[in-house]
Amino acid sequence: MFVVENESIVHASPPQVWTAIIRFDEYPRWHPFVRIAGSLTPDANVDYSFRMKLGNAKFRTVDARIVSIDSQKCLVLRFGFGWLFAFEEAYSLSPLPVGSRLVHGYRCAGLLSALPLTNMKRNFAKLLETADRALVRHLTFRKPPATSKRRVRKGFRPGT
Numbered sequence: 001m002f003v004v005e006n007e008s009i010v011h012a013s014p015p016q017v018w019t020a021i022i023r024f025d026e027y028p029r030w031h032p033f034v035r036i037a038g039s040l041t042p043d044a045n046v047d048y049s050f051r052m053k054l055g056n057a058k059f060r061t062v063d064a065r066i067v068s069i070d071s072q073k074c075l076v077l078r079f080g081f082g083w084l085f086a087f088e089e090a091y092s093l094s095p096l097p098v099g100s101r102l103v104h105g106y107r108c109a110g111l112l113s114a115l116p117l118t119n120m121k122r123n124f125a126k127l128l129e130t131a132d133r134a135l136v137r138h139l140t141f142r143k144p145p146a147t148s149k150r151r152v153r154k155g156f157r158p159g160t
Contacts (some may be wrong), residue, residue: 004121005105012139013095014100018072021091030138031131034089035059036077039133042069048079052123054130056146085110104132 001006010017020026024036024046032054038046048064051057064079073093080086092103106124 001107001109002121003105003107004124004128005103006125006132007105008102008132009096010100010102010136010139011099014072014095016139017093017100017102017135020135021075021093030134032134033131034128036064040069041064042066046077048077052127080110083110087139102132102135104128 002078012015020030024038030057031100033051035049036046037049038044044066046064046066049059049061050113051059054074062079064077066076067078067088068074068076074091076088076090078086078088088107090103090105090107092105094101108120
């Protein structure tokens with residue numbers, strides 16, 4: 001078994017971060033590797049689509065189950081290939097004075113997880129870093145305020 005985690009400080013309130021995590025239909029806006037479709041209830045089955053590379057890599061869909069959900073604190077999904085290889089993706093959230101602490105991780109269990117999977121661990125670490133950075137950007141990006149200045153047109157204007 002191995003565990004890979006990434007911790008991020010998000011300058012957004014825990015309810016804002018939680019809302020982004022549980023709105024599965026908005027994952028395409030910020031999560032480059034995962035798509036989830038289904039009901040957000042404990043022990044519910046959901047469609048979990050993932051890819052390990054950016055770009056035009058195909059998403060692979062597997063059945064997953066929501067193992068644990070604790071409002072504004074924790075969400076855990078389990079998917080995999082039975083006793084051979086099983087994964088849990090977990091989001092854990094706690095409040096901070098500047099916003100929220102997000103711990104996002106993958107836990108791998110099963111027969112094949114006993115192998116020295118150094119490259120897989122490294123790939124999961126990069127995946128977590130990239131996804132969490134995208135979530136932080138998604139939550140903190142604000143459009144710049146519109147300026148009230150009129151744009152001055154330059155050049156020749158016939159008839160003036």
